[in-house]
Amino acid sequence: MKTDGFIVILVIVIILAWNQQAMAQQSDTAQNIWYQNEIKQLLHQDRSSPPPQHAIVFAGSSIFRLWAGLARDMHPLRVVNRAFGGARTWEMLHYMDRLILPLKPAIIVFYCGGNDIEYGASASSVVQRFAQFCARAHEALPKTRIFFVSLNRAPQKSAKWSVIDDINRRAAALCARDERTGFIDINPGFFTADGRCRSELYISDGLHFMPEAYREMTRAIKPVLEKAWADIG
Numbered sequence: 001m002k003t004d005g006f007i008v009i010l011v012i013v014i015i016l017a018w019n020q021q022a023m024a025q026q027s028d029t030a031q032n033i034w035y036q037n038e039i040k041q042l043l044h045q046d047r048s049s050p051p052p053q054h055a056i057v058f059a060g061s062s063i064f065r066l067w068a069g070l071a072r073d074m075h076p077l078r079v080v081n082r083a084f085g086g087a088r089t090w091e092m093l094h095y096m097d098r099l100i101l102p103l104k105p106a107i108i109v110f111y112c113g114g115n116d117i118e119y120g121a122s123a124s125s126v127v128q129r130f131a132q133f134c135a136r137a138h139e140a141l142p143k144t145r146i147f148f149v150s151l152n153r154a155p156q157k158s159a160k161w162s163v164i165d166d167i168n169r170r171a172a173a174l175c176a177r178d179e180r181t182g183f184i185d186i187n188p189g190f191f192t193a194d195g196r197c198r199s200e201l202y203i204s205d206g207l208h209f210m211p212e213a214y215r216e217m218t219r220a221i222k223p224v225l226e227k228a229w230a231d232i233g
Contacts, residue, residue, distance in 0.1 A: 031088070031090040031091075033090075033091055033094050034085060034091065035084050035085035035087070035091065035095075038084050038085055039084060039095055039098070039099060042082070042084065042099065043098060043099070046102075051080045051103060052078050052080065052103075053103050053104045053105075054104055054105070054106050055078040055079060055080050055103065055105060055106065055107075056074070056077055056078060056079045056080070056105065056106065056107040056108075056109060056225060056229070057079070057080045057082050057100055057103055057105035057107070057108050057109070058070060058079060058080070058081050058082060058083060058109045058111070059082045059083060059092065059096075059099075059100055059108055059109065059110055059111075059112070060083045060087060060092070060109075060110055060111035060112040060149075061083060061084075061085070061086055061087040061088075061111060061112050061114065061115055062083065062085065062086050062087075062208065063083075063111050063114075063152065063208070063209065064081060064083030064109075064111050065081070065083035065084060065085070066208060066209065067081065067083075067214055067217070069211075069214060073214065073215075073217075073218040073222070074218070074222060074225065077222070077225055077226065077229060080103060080105070082099055082100055082103075083111070084099075086115045087112050087115065088112070088113075088115045088116045088119065088121075089112050089113055089116055089121075089126055089129035089130060089133070090116075090129060092110075092112050092129070092133055093129060093132055093133060093136070096133065096136065096137070097136075100137070101136075101137065101140050101141065104141060105141070105144055106143075106144060106145065106229070106232055107144065107145045107146070107147065107225060107228055107229065107232075108137060108144060108145070108146045108147070109147050109149060109184075109221065109225070110130065110133065110146060110147065110148050110149065111148075111149040111151075112130075113126040113127075113130070113151050113167055113171075114151045114152070114154075114157065114164070116129075117157070117160050117163050117164070117167075122163075123163050123166035123167045123170055124170065126167050127167060127170040127171050127174055130148060130171060130174070131174055133146075134146050134174075134178070134181060138180065143180070143232075144180065145180055145181070145182065145228050145232070146180065146181045146182075147175075147181070147182045147183070147184050147221075147224065147225075147228075148171045148172075148174075148175055148181070148182070148183050148184070149184045149186055149221065150168045150171070150172075150183065150184065150185045150186050150187055151164045151167055151168055152164075152186060152187060152190060153165075153187050153190065153191075153197070154202060154206060154207045155197055155199055155202060155206035155207075156202075156205060156206035156207040157207065158197075168183075168185070168187075171183060172185075182224065182228070184220055184221055184224050185220070186216065186217055186220045186221070188220075189216035189217075189219060189220055190213070190216060200212070201213035201216065
């Protein structure tokens with residue numbers, strides 16, 4: 001009887017462990033597609049006022065979407081802001097054929113993945129989807145340069161900085177394999193010399209940016225884009 005009881009307990013433990021693993025995998029693959037109305041509005045704007053082609057497209061989530069002074073900060077570079085909602089990488093893949101590729105961008109600046117983490121995504125899956133994004137972009141536009149902007153180590157995400165760091169390391173390694181891709185690390189500008197987070201750069205949610213934070217973004221990103229644009233000729 002004791003043996004039978006032990007076997008029952010063992011089976012229960014195995015089932016519980018399997019369920020936990022299945023739930024973890026589901027959280028990373030339950031890829032609901034949101035922001036349909038926002039995408040429709042962007043495409044409607046394109047029809048009424050076509051954006052420039054062969055420009056620099058900023059694509060990603062709210063960190064880019066809320067960059068109100070992007071055109072001014074990147075001047076004289078020609079830029080188009082194609083960030084939307086709180087985009088996850090699977091939504092970038094879903095919408096890229098309608099939202100990004102028709103513009104035939106010379107350069108794509110990619111910021112996405114932080115929101116994936118909140119839905120249980122692993123670092124490897126985030127970077128795998130970025131790799132898919134690059135592959136699909138280069139299939140359509142073989143000469144397009146793509147830059148992955150490092151995910152920000154925001155105070156609101158401090159409990160998950162290790163995942164963010166892992167994503168950034170993996171993305172940097174991936175970008176190093178192809179001369180058409182590059183990695184831009186914005187995080188140094190968000191920390192003091194002694195390693196303290198510059199909390200004054202964030203609004204009250206500890207996630208989104210104050211205007212000075214976008215000046216730090218400009219300092220990190222613009223010189224890279226200016227060089228890439230000059231190389232394109």
